[in-house]
Amino acid sequence: MKVLVIDNFETGGLLDLVLRSQNAGHQVKWFAKRSERQQHFGQGMADIVDDWREWMRWADLVILADNTHYLRETDPWRKEVPIVGATQESAKWEIDRKTGMSVFKKAGIAIPEYKEFTDCAAAVKHVEKTGKGYVSKPCYDETDKNLTYLGRTPEALIAMLRRWDRECRIKGPFILQEIVSGVEMAVGGWWGPGGFNQGFCENWEEKKLFAGGLGPATGEMGTTTRYVQKSKLADKVLKPLEELLEKTGHVGYVDVNCIVDDSGVAWPLEFTMRNGYPTFNIQQELHEGGPVEWLLDLAEGRDARNCVYDRIAVGVVMAQGDFPFTKLSTKDLAGFPIYGLDAVDSGVHLCEVMAGEAPHTVDGKVVDVPCVLTAGDYILIACGTGETVRQARSKAYGVLKELKMPNGPFWRIDIGQRLKKELPLLQVHGFAMGMKY
Numbered sequence: 001m002k003v004l005v006i007d008n009f010e011t012g013g014l015l016d017l018v019l020r021s022q023n024a025g026h027q028v029k030w031f032a033k034r035s036e037r038q039q040h041f042g043q044g045m046a047d048i049v050d051d052w053r054e055w056m057r058w059a060d061l062v063i064l065a066d067n068t069h070y071l072r073e074t075d076p077w078r079k080e081v082p083i084v085g086a087t088q089e090s091a092k093w094e095i096d097r098k099t100g101m102s103v104f105k106k107a108g109i110a111i112p113e114y115k116e117f118t119d120c121a122a123a124v125k126h127v128e129k130t131g132k133g134y135v136s137k138p139c140y141d142e143t144d145k146n147l148t149y150l151g152r153t154p155e156a157l158i159a160m161l162r163r164w165d166r167e168c169r170i171k172g173p174f175i176l177q178e179i180v181s182g183v184e185m186a187v188g189g190w191w192g193p194g195g196f197n198q199g200f201c202e203n204w205e206e207k208k209l210f211a212g213g214l215g216p217a218t219g220e221m222g223t224t225t226r227y228v229q230k231s232k233l234a235d236k237v238l239k240p241l242e243e244l245l246e247k248t249g250h251v252g253y254v255d256v257n258c259i260v261d262d263s264g265v266a267w268p269l270e271f272t273m274r275n276g277y278p279t280f281n282i283q284q285e286l287h288e289g290g291p292v293e294w295l296l297d298l299a300e301g302r303d304a305r306n307c308v309y310d311r312i313a314v315g316v317v318m319a320q321g322d323f324p325f326t327k328l329s330t331k332d333l334a335g336f337p338i339y340g341l342d343a344v345d346s347g348v349h350l351c352e353v354m355a356g357e358a359p360h361t362v363d364g365k366v367v368d369v370p371c372v373l374t375a376g377d378y379i380l381i382a383c384g385t386g387e388t389v390r391q392a393r394s395k396a397y398g399v400l401k402e403l404k405m406p407n408g409p410f411w412r413i414d415i416g417q418r419l420k421k422e423l424p425l426l427q428v429h430g431f432a433m434g435m436k437y
Contacts, residue, residue: 001027001060001293001296002027002029002059002061003021003026003029003059003292004020004029004031004056004058004061004063005028005029005031005063005065006031006052006064006065006069006070006085007032007066008033008065008066008069012351012352012376013065013351013352013378014065014275015030015042015046015351016281016349016351017063017292017430018030018286019045019294019360020381022046027047029049029055029059030046030047030049031050031052031055032049032050033069035318036329036330036419037326037329037330038376039330040330040334041354041375042354043355043356044252045355051147053073054316057080059081060081060296061084061295061296062081062083063292064084064085064086065085065275066086066274067086067091067095067274068095068141070087075088078249078251082296082299083251084295084298085251085252085274086250086252086273087248087250089247090248090249090250090254090273090281093188094271094273096106097137097139097174097177098114098116100270101105101114101175101400103244104222104237107244109237109268110267112178112267113270114176114178115171115175116175117173117175118173118293119165119170120161120162120170123174123176124161126160127151127154127161130154132179132370133152134151134176134177134213135148135149135151135179135181135269136151136157136175136176137173137175137270138171138172138173138174140213147169147170152179155422157176177269180259181259181262182260182262182267183259184257184258184259185202185203185258185260185431186205186256187202187203187205187234187238187253187255187256188272188279189201189253189254190254190298191245191252191253191254191298192251192252192301194298194302196238196242197298197304197307198304199229199305200227200238201226201227201283201307202226202228202230202231203224204223204416204418205222205276206220206412206414207220207221209324210412211413212414218317218324218400220317221317221415222314222315222317222381222411223314223315224392224416225279225282225314226310226312227310228309228434229309229312232431233258233260233432237256237266238254240363252273253272253275254271255279256272260425264431266431273274278317278381281381283382284312284349285315285346286308286313287306287307288308289306303328308398310434310435311381312387313384313385314389314393315382315383316382316397316408316415317380317381317412318381318382318410320333320377320407320408322334323378326377330376333352333377333396334373334375335356335374336374337356337359338353338372338374338379338380339358339371339403341403344399347382347396347399351379351380352374352378352379353372353373353374353379353380354373354375355370355372355373356372357369357370358371374405379405382396382399382400383395383396384399385412389419389423389435389436389437393416397413420437423435423437
């Protein structure tokens with residue numbers, strides 16, 4: 001198969017799919033939107049092209065990495081080539097939080113109350129008037145993850161709003177949403193012209209940098225996931241969206257993050273209308289068969305039925321340098337050898353890496369040999385699977401123990417651990433049934 005991957009290279013998250021597809025015998029072109037920081041991603045490993053437009057008619061399948069780049073141009077191509085990824089319309093569900101909330105309402109799904117603002121001063125007045133904390137969320141494409149902020153107290157939220165105002169950080173409208181207490185859990189599904197594929201992906205992600213949910217937001221430091229045939233959460237927040245999804249022309253992953261409160265009500269917080277990273281990498285551990293054939297089936301309205309049910313996968317991000325701030329230059333991050341990859345037969349999903357040479361001991365002598373080198377700060381995801389969360393965690397961290405780098409990589413040490421306490425709280429209300437820690 002001829003596969004074109006259109007990537008914005010923010011994390012190198014789809015390099016893993018590119019490499020797996022190449023290894024499976026497919027011809028793959030990887031469009032690389034280059035910047036100084038991203039210039040070495042996939043170097044010497046992938047067939048990188050400078051203009052995706054030249055390869056659209058060549059491709060049997062086009063895969064979009066995100067939902068913020070090139071959609072205006074790629075939407076018309078859907079009549080000529082199968083494309084997996086968001087449309088302009090479906091992308092709004094995630095990027096514009098107000099649109100996302102209105103979608104839930106149209107589908108008859110209850111949502112937390114919220115209020116939209118266009119300037120920080122008005123938001124501060126609202127917080128002062130109500131005397132409450134809120135979750136602040138931008139309603140536009142915003143790469144600054146810290147602009148999604150949980151202000152548990154009014155004074156903390158006001159302090160952040162004033163700071164953002166002084167620094168001109170807010171670039172568009174945003175909402176203040178009521179805080180819902182409970183257990184965070186998400187569910188996603190693969191949507192195409194044939195509707196949702198069988199198998200819903202229940203998942204629990206960790207967004208903060210440090211163990212225990214401390215530190216700055218990173219997007220995602222690791223996730224626990226599984227595919228199930230029946231999901232109460234999917235019944236509540238995914239299946240009611242089918243008619244609205246069909247109208248958008250969306251093809252690909254749809255995920256809804258929720259809070260299940262103490263009374264068992266699932267409150268949707270936000271959409272993800274694209275592959276999640278590292279969620280998509282971790283999901284590959286639970287898909288049988290080739291890496292991209294099932295995506296072509298999805299785009300053409302067929303269900304490959306290739307997911308493994310009820311097995312648990314845990315993935316952990318290995319990073320380096322000043323991640324997630326990514327202020328260091330390429331020379332500070334690129335070129336460090338990753339030792340131990342040959343000792344791991346599965347469970348490694350490479351991201352910001354490149355091919356090169358590095359010192360190895362061969363027959364008692366230290367010589368330079370071909371090696372995988374770092375190319376950025378978001379290096380790879382280590383994964384493990386098992387019948388329980390504990391088994392999957394053990395395998396994922398076992399992979400990390402085999403890997404060595406001279407630049408001091410780091411990762412969270414508690415991915416999946418919170419489920420020991422939270423699974424019983426969910427299961428008393430009928431969620432995550434059959435899952436064992």
